[in-house]
Amino acid sequence: MKSKIKKIQISGIRSFTGLFKEDPQMLYLTIGEPDLDTPELIKAAAKKALDDNLTHYPPALGIEALRKRIAQYENETFDDDLSIDEIIITNGATEGLILSMWTLLKENTNIVLPTPGYTLYQSQASLSGGEVRLLDTISDNFQIDEDKLRALVDEQTHALILTSPNNPSGEVLTQKSLDAVYRVMLDYPNLHVILDDVYNTFVYEEDLATLRAFKDIRDRLLIVQAFSKSHAMTGWRIGYVIAPSSIIDEMHKLHQNLMAGVSSITQYASIAAFDVDTAYMKADYKKRRDYVYQRLVDMGLEVNKPKGAFYIFPNIEKFNMSSYDFAYQCATEYKVAMIPGIYFGSEGFVRLSYCYAMSDLKEALDRLERFVESLST
Amino acid sequence: MKSKIKKIQISGIRSFTGLFKEDPQMLYLTIGEPDLDTPELIKAAAKKALDDNLTHYPPALGIEALRKRIAQYENETFDDDLSIDEIIITNGATEGLILSMWTLLKENTNIVLPTPGYTLYQSQASLSGGEVRLLDTISDNFQIDEDKLRALVDEQTHALILTSPNNPSGEVLTQKSLDAVYRVMLDYPNLHVILDDVYNTFVYEEDLATLRAFKDIRDRLLIVQAFSKSHAMTGWRIGYVIAPSSIIDEMHKLHQNLMAGVSSITQYASIAAFDVDTAYMKADYKKRRDYVYQRLVDMGLEVNKPKGAFYIFPNIEKFNMSSYDFAYQCATEYKVAMIPGIYFGSEGFVRLSYCYAMSDLKEALDRLERFVESLST
Numbered sequence: 054m055k056s057k058i059k060k061i062q063i064s065g066i067r068s069f070t071g072l073f074k075e076d077p078q079m080l081y082l083t084i085g086e087p088d089l090d091t092p093e094l095i096k097a098a099a100k101k102a103l104d105d106n107l108t109h110y111p112p113a114l115g116i117e118a119l120r121k122r123i124a125q126y127e128n129e130t131f132d133d134d135l136s137i138d139e140i141i142i143t144n145g146a147t148e149g150l151i152l153s154m155w156t157l158l159k160e161n162t163n164i165v166l167p168t169p170g171y172t173l174y175q176s177q178a179s180l181s182g183g184e185v186r187l188l189d190t191i192s193d194n195f196q197i198d199e200d201k202l203r204a205l206v207d208e209q210t211h212a213l214i215l216t217s218p219n220n221p222s223g224e225v226l227t228q229k230s231l232d233a234v235y236r237v238m239l240d241y242p243n244l245h246v247i248l249d250d251v252y253n254t255f256v257y258e259e260d261l262a263t264l265r266a267f268k269d270i271r272d273r274l275l276i277v278q279a280f281s282k283s284h285a286m287t288g289w290r291i292g293y294v295i296a297p298s299s300i301i302d303e304m305h306k307l308h309q310n311l312m313a314g315v316s317s318i319t320q321y322a323s324i325a326a327f328d329v330d331t332a333y334m335k336a337d338y339k340k341r342r343d344y345v346y347q348r349l350v351d352m353g354l355e356v357n358k359p360k361g362a363f364y365i366f367p368n369i370e371k372f373n374m375s376s377y378d379f380a381y382q383c384a385t386e387y388k389v390a391m392i393p394g395i396y397f398g399s400e401g402f403v404r405l406s407y408c409y410a411m412s413d414l415k416e417a418l419d420r421l422e423r424f425v426e427s428l429s430t
Numbered sequence: 431m432k433s434k435i436k437k438i439q440i441s442g443i444r445s446f447t448g449l450f451k452e453d454p455q456m457l458y459l460t461i462g463e464p465d466l467d468t469p470e471l472i473k474a475a476a477k478k479a480l481d482d483n484l485t486h487y488p489p490a491l492g493i494e495a496l497r498k499r500i501a502q503y504e505n506e507t508f509d510d511d512l513s514i515d516e517i518i519i520t521n522g523a524t525e526g527l528i529l530s531m532w533t534l535l536k537e538n539t540n541i542v543l544p545t546p547g548y549t550l551y552q553s554q555a556s557l558s559g560g561e562v563r564l565l566d567t568i569s570d571n572f573q574i575d576e577d578k579l580r581a582l583v584d585e586q587t588h589a590l591i592l593t594s595p596n597n598p599s600g601e602v603l604t605q606k607s608l609d610a611v612y613r614v615m616l617d618y619p620n621l622h623v624i625l626d627d628v629y630n631t632f633v634y635e636e637d638l639a640t641l642r643a644f645k646d647i648r649d650r651l652l653i654v655q656a657f658s659k660s661h662a663m664t665g666w667r668i669g670y671v672i673a674p675s676s677i678i679d680e681m682h683k684l685h686q687n688l689m690a691g692v693s694s695i696t697q698y699a700s701i702a703a704f705d706v707d708t709a710y711m712k713a714d715y716k717k718r719r720d721y722v723y724q725r726l727v728d729m730g731l732e733v734n735k736p737k738g739a740f741y742i743f744p745n746i747e748k749f750n751m752s753s754y755d756f757a758y759q760c761a762t763e764y765k766v767a768m769i770p771g772i773y774f775g776s777e778g779f780v781r782l783s784y785c786y787a788m789s790d791l792k793e794a795l796d797r798l799e800r801f802v803e804s805l806s807t
Contacts, residue, residue: 054558055536058684067490067686090483099695100477106467108665113444144521144689151688159432177687181431288485288694307435309444310554311528312521316693317665318476 054180061176065396069380078388080417082405085220085364087285089334089408095284098325102318111317113309114301115142115293119320123293126327131265138298141305142315146251146279146292150214151177152304153247153275153294157212158183164212165205167197168398169366171220171249175398183211191399194357195224199233206237212245217261218252221397221404222366223342223359228262238270245273251292252362254283254331257339261361272297282363284326285334289319338363338407341414345407348418352425363408366394370401372428379403387424389417431557438553442773446757455765457794459782462597462741464662466711466785472661475702479695488694490686491678492519492670496697500670503704508642515675518682519668519692523628523656526671527591528554529681530624530652533673534589535560541589542582544574545775546743548597548626552775560588568776571734572601576610583614589622594638595629598774598781599743600719600736605639615647622650628669629739631660631708634716638738649674659740661703662711666696715740715784718791722784725795729802740785743771747778749805756780764801766794 062068070083102108114120120137127133143149154177158164163184166174169191178185186205190196197215206213215234217226238244246264253261264274279292294304308314342359349356349367356367369379376393380403384390394402407414439445447460479485491497497514504510520526531554535541540561543551546568555562563582567573574592583590592611594603615621623641630638641651656669671681685691719736726733726744733744746756753770757780761767771779784791 054532055534055539055680058533058680061683061687063683064490064686084487086487091480091485096480096485099480103468103473103476108468108473108663110461110463110664113441144692147686147690148688155431156435157432162432173687176683180684180687286485287487290689290691290693303432303435306438306440306553307557309441309524310438310550310557311525311688312667313524314667315521316667316696318695319693 057180057182061179065172066392069392069396070390073384073390076388079384080389080413080420082407082409082417083390083392085282085406085408086287087282087334087363087408088410089285089337091285091289092329094329095286095322095325099318099322102321107317107321109317111314111320113314114305115140115315116317116320119324122324122327127295131263133265135295139295139301141294141301141308142320143292143294143308144312144315145281145290146249146277147173148308148311149277149279149292149294150174150247150249151180152307153277153296154178154181154183154212155307156300156303157245157275162209162211164214165202165210166214166398169221169394169402170214170216170397172396174214186210187398189399191401195219195222196227197230197233199236202233202237206241206244208241208243210241211243212247214247214249215264216249216252218256218359218361220252220362221364221392221394221402222357223362223364224357225256225261225360231262231264234264235267235270238273245275247275247277249277251277251279251282255335255338255363256361257335257342258360275300280323280326283331284329286323286326289322291315291319291323341407341411344411345405345414345418348422352422353429354425363406365405365407366402367405368401369403376400376403383421383424387420389420389424434557434559438556442549443769446769446773447767450761450767453765456761457766457790457797459784459786459794460767460769462659462783462785463664464659464711464785465787466662466714468662468666469706471706472663472699472702476695476699479698484694484698486694488691488697490691491682492517492692493694493697496701499701499704504672508640510642512672516672516678517670518678518685519670519697520685521669521689521692522658522667523626523654523669524550525685525688526654526656526669527551527624527626528557529671529684530654530673531555531558531560531589532684533677533680534622534652539586539588541591542579542587543591543775546598546771546779547591547593547774549773551591563587564775566776568778572596572599573604574607574610576613579610579614583618583621585618585620587618587621589624591624591626592641593626593629595633595736595738597629597739598741598769598771598779599734600739600741601734602633602638602737608639608641611641612644612647615650622652624652624654626654628654628656628659632712632715632740633738634712634719635737652677657700657703660708661706663700663703666699668692668696668700718784718788721788722782722791722795725799729799730806731802740783742782742784743779744782745778746780753777753780760798760801764797766797766801
């Protein structure tokens with residue numbers, strides 16, 4: 054393990070953001086974190102857990118009442134038939150992802166990661182010992198092309214990660230993309246798909262298509278979920294994985310060896326999360342999305358209107374700069390920080406997170422506009 | 431990683447305890463968890479963090495205010511000179527242990543584990559890829575014999591774990607044991623020592639000797655600590671590791687990939703832990719220790735008086751039964767559950783945890799006494 058750790062780096066998002074931490078003028082559009090606070094109902098449930106002294110060891114798999122509530126929600130929402138044996142509580146989606154990769158991958162297997170994609174997937178996959186194969190989706194407008202996927206997949210491909218809505222692009226996978234993945238899965242029985250579904254409550258246009266609709270490959274899906282984004286609970290560190298019970302059993306052992314369990318107080322609080330109507334969050338993000346999108350269009354940038362999550366991913370190819378140079382120059386000279394596309398595996402783009410207050414968004418976009426103008430003249 | 435997970439098992443303590451969960455009459459002396467609740471001051475600090483909406487992403491290394499408070503405490507208590515760069519906040523000691531093993535070990539290295547020792551060390555070491563070498567301490571009254579240690583150590587020995595006070599024996603390492611380890615470390619510059627110090631506030635007789643007193647090997651010590659036992663916070667899942675900053679940097683990367691960070695609410699609450707006087711806990715455990723020890727002596731068992739922690743480890747060799755059979759028969763026929771010594775790597779003993787209410791201890795020991803009598807006649 055020691056040699057594997059040597060090879061990975063601190064998250065690019067965190068380290069790039071850290072470059073400017075001494076600059077009091079900097080405005081950040083960098084971190085994918087709701088600026089909204091955790092809803093009162095959830096905080097009240099945490100306080101009740103404290104008053105009830107529910108401060109003792111939780112079961113490693115997670116508290117049964119929470120796993121039951123999750124099963125109920127998932128079964129209602131996705132017409133599913135889950136039992137609690139198919140659910141493990143994790144320290145955020147981050148742990149859910151690495152448990153998924155570690156239970157699927159070993160030496161001489163490989164994992165396909167669509168790019169652009171979340172920064173941590175690559176380092177987590179490296180730690181798991183599997184070979185990483187990148188599937189570029191830029192030229193397919195962030196969708197999955199069946200031929201390109203088939204060119205990467207073989208019998209040793211044990212995992213593929215799908216993130217819809219996507220970080221960093223804000224795109225959602227179309228039914229056509231999912232059909233392509235489904236057909237490839239039929240031909241490769243070793244292939245499991247990890248659905249990183251942490252943004253799936255923030256979809257602004259139509260209903261979200263999901264691979265979960267194909268019941269005959271249901272036992273090869275691992276669904277990674279968290280309360281972090283959906284309920285503004287990033288600091289609580291709680292999520293879960295849904296997978297066949299044979300895979301959950303393996304995750305259970307690993308999870309116990311990694312951390313014994315997830316905070317009991319946080320787990321009791323999360324049961325209350327299902328009683329919170331988060332429609333106001335979605336409405337809020339949608340308003341910000343519309344504003345940010347229009348501003349980027351108005352300043353002449355080529356950009357897709359995001360269909361979900363809280364990111365937007367404008368194309369900056371026309372400036373003939375690397376995404377790092379673009380973001381670095383914008384930050385140092387115009388005091389607005391964004392994340393270079395290269396940290397998501399794709400040059401030619403930068404990621405803006407728009408989960409910031411409207412006043413900050415306006416000022417940050419004014420600065421970006423001046424930077425873009427300076428490059429165009 | 432997948433193949434490594436296959437080889438490990440669910441914790442023996444948890445699975446043995448689970449065998450009897452349907453039996454309403456069972457009394458448990460199995461789990462090493464304070465029956466005391468978390469002190470009010472710490473719960474109040476958690477509520478304040480909730481009221482202050484400190485519910486957003488913490489830094490992966492941990493909140494600076496907590497790391498500062500830890501450094502202050504450790505420097506005062508151990509005459510040390512730590513900076514916060516030498517401290518990372520972890521999800522309990524469990525994560526601290528695996529971060530330590532994973533940053534020290536790789537293929538073709540080995541780790542020495544004294545037995546009897548905590549169940550999870552062996553599976554964590556297996557996951558790290560290092561070879562496990564067991565150092566039997568039974569015939570040395572749970573101390574480290576220099577010759578036996580030297581017989582196991584070579585240039586590829588990168589880690590040794592010391593637990594004092596010990597789980598399961600309740601023994602503390604003497605200065606003679608520590609001197610032996612120190613001399614071996616001088617001869618093997620690759621050898622790092624992981625100090626699992628989670629019981630170090632519960633020492634009942636004299637001052638606790640520590641390897642930290644040897645300043646010239648200070649940069650090869652990794653100290654794993656947690657609030658779980660010392661502050662009755664097992665359910666909160668918070669601990670920390672003290673190590674040279676170059677090792678903390680490696681742990682930081684791994685920790686970020688494992689779980690992104692530890693609950694911000696729990697971290698803010700833990701700052702208040704340093705303002706709690708836990709002398710009442712120690713006095714309470716000492717009273718129970720004295721009672722349990724005397725009962726075991728009175729029923730004719732050979733047993734050391736524990737010097738720390740909240741376990742006692744009587745010898746059961748005279749009954750000519752495996753520790754599993756002894757514990758299983760006692761549980762099924764006399765309704766009191768203890769942990770077989772074999773789960774700590776040593777036959778001929780059972781572990782009783784005495785962090786249970788005095789009334790439960792009395793009844794459980796009455797039952798054990800009847801079981802022992804039945805075996806003796």
